[in-house]
Amino acid sequence: MGLLRKLSTGPDDHGAHGAGIALMLLAMLAFSFGDALGKKVVATYPVGELLLLRAIAGLIVLAPLIWRQRAAFRRLERPGLQMLRTLIAACEVAAFFIATIYLPLADVITFYLASALFVSVGAALFLGERIDRTRAVVIVIGFGGVLIALQPSPQTMTWSALIAILASVLFAALLLITRFLRQTPAMVLASQQFVGTALLGVALMAPSGWMTPAPVDWLWFGLAGIVSAVALLCVNRSLSLAPASVVVPYQYTMIIFAAAFGWLVFGDVPTLPTVIGGAVIIGAGLFLALRDRSLAVAKSADAKI
Numbered sequence: 001m002g003l004l005r006k007l008s009t010g011p012d013d014h015g016a017h018g019a020g021i022a023l024m025l026l027a028m029l030a031f032s033f034g035d036a037l038g039k040k041v042v043a044t045y046p047v048g049e050l051l052l053l054r055a056i057a058g059l060i061v062l063a064p065l066i067w068r069q070r071a072a073f074r075r076l077e078r079p080g081l082q083m084l085r086t087l088i089a090a091c092e093v094a095a096f097f098i099a100t101i102y103l104p105l106a107d108v109i110t111f112y113l114a115s116a117l118f119v120s121v122g123a124a125l126f127l128g129e130r131i132d133r134t135r136a137v138v139i140v141i142g143f144g145g146v147l148i149a150l151q152p153s154p155q156t157m158t159w160s161a162l163i164a165i166l167a168s169v170l171f172a173a174l175l176l177i178t179r180f181l182r183q184t185p186a187m188v189l190a191s192q193q194f195v196g197t198a199l200l201g202v203a204l205m206a207p208s209g210w211m212t213p214a215p216v217d218w219l220w221f222g223l224a225g226i227v228s229a230v231a232l233l234c235v236n237r238s239l240s241l242a243p244a245s246v247v248v249p250y251q252y253t254m255i256i257f258a259a260a261f262g263w264l265v266f267g268d269v270p271t272l273p274t275v276i277g278g279a280v281i282i283g284a285g286l287f288l289a290l291r292d293r294s295l296a297v298a299k300s301a302d303a304k305i
Contacts, residue, residue: 021246024251025253026234027232030228031231042097045217051201052198054201058232059194072184072188081181105266108167114165115169115175117284142280150277151273246293
């Protein structure tokens with residue numbers, strides 16, 4: 001971490017950006033690994049139990065940082081919006097893992113990647129951001145990729161696919177609400193997500209009850225939470241080392257890691273429509289991210305003139 005601090009404060013921006021990219025790649029690998037662990041666990045145990053134990057493990061990892069920043073918890077901006085965000089975050093995680101029970105991990109991640117498209121639409125509807133003709137065309141193409149992957153028909157429009165898309169919509173809503181809470185420290189938002197997930201886990205466990213894990217399964221539950229917390233810290237550190245426009249495009253590597261874990265752990269091989277649809281979604285998302293980056297650079301250059 002000392003090296004990372006040096007990179008982030010030194011004169012070599014390229015070094016800091018490189019470190020930020022490396023941390024984002026590490027975060028995507030960790031998220032994919034944690035998702036694979038979650039999929040393995042929910043094949044045997046209730047989703048609510050995974051949410052609860054995963055959240056507890058994550059909070060244990062974050063506990064020292066939460067204690068260090070405890071003063072920030074006393075002055076929360078927009079408490080109602082904070083509660084709504086926490087609820088959406090918990091439901092998003094639950095929907096994701098419910099979808100993995102029935103779908104290959106790569107398929108669920110493919111639908112998840114469409115969240116960038118939902119964010120663009122949501123920003124226009126709720127934040128008043130303008131969608132020009134180019135962005136509108138790219139968004140339509142991206143949603144075409146979703147349709148290719150989904151293959152909508154009476155036979156393929158399953159509840160599991162719709163739940164995966166719901167998770168993507170909820171994640172987009174989470175990102176949009178987070179824009180309204182810019183003054184809230186990232187650690188406060190992260191801890192709220194884990195607490196909300198734990199509470200939802202308890203609620204989901206109520207109908208089925210507690211299923212005591214086997215000794216080795218305690219390890220999988222704990223790892224799922226620890227890995228997710230570490231991944232979250234890597235994302236936050238990545239964004240502190242480099243601009244979002246530099247590191248965010250690397251989030252799309254998650255589909256590669258997810259496909260690899262799906263194949264190695266579960267023997268899942270992505271179908272051709274999923275591969276083609278995923279490529280279209282990723283292409284649309286990368287185009288929007290790189291275009292926004294170019295526009296931001298041009299705007300900054302004009303401001304200096």
